[in-house]
């Protein structure tokens with residue numbers, strides 16, 4: 300059976316919101332029509348009580364019907380750039396300590412490690428809708444000198460998931476981010492490219 304309790308409040312809220320918009324618009328035009336063709340004389344428009352002549356005239360007013368707030372982007376829900384940098388730190392700790400990945404990351408030190416962190420952070424920022432532009436190598440070129448198998452991919456994904464947990468990222472955000480990275484698998488997993 301369909302779970303009504305999950306569906307109904309959202310749908311109802313949406314309908315009520317729409318109904319409110321339609322009702323006020325319709326009532327507004329009816330009021331204007333009434334003023335034009337009714338028996339009674341329309342009331343004289345009221346004089347403005349105060350004229351705001353300041354430089355920001357009109358700009359301090361709250362919009363009358365701003366509607367519901369815009370939903371937060373995944374980037375914001377991950378804690379912005381700071382949150383993502385922390386996430387990358389945790390991920391790097393996890394992969395470099397992981398028996399299945401240690402060997403592949405053994406040469407990623409110093410400058411190389413810093414570049415890896417910067418690139419990964421930029422990539423997560425961009426993919427989650429943040430104000431970044433990934434400047435690193437494309438995924439094929441970045442991984443073709445290493446042979447990455449299915450078990451290593453799975454280990455990386457588990458370490459990624461653990462890093463998200465360590466940073467208290469909720470399940471929804473976790474799934475959204477993982478789903479965005481899933482298609483990259485085709486370019487990352489595969490035998491080492493022969494020179």
Ligand code: HEM
Pocket residue numbers: 400403404407411414415418419422434435436441442445447451452455480483487
């Ligand atoms: C969702 C999965 C993955 C993402 C998003 C990802 C992302 C990245 C990025 C952004 C870089 C830096 C590229 C650059 O130099 O500009 C990189 C490099 C690297 N990745 Fe991945 N990666 C993934 C999976 C893996 C896996 C499964 C391994 C397993 C061994 C791996 C090993 C490496 C290594 C060793 C480097 C450093 C290469 C070098 O500097 O020579 N990555 N990756």
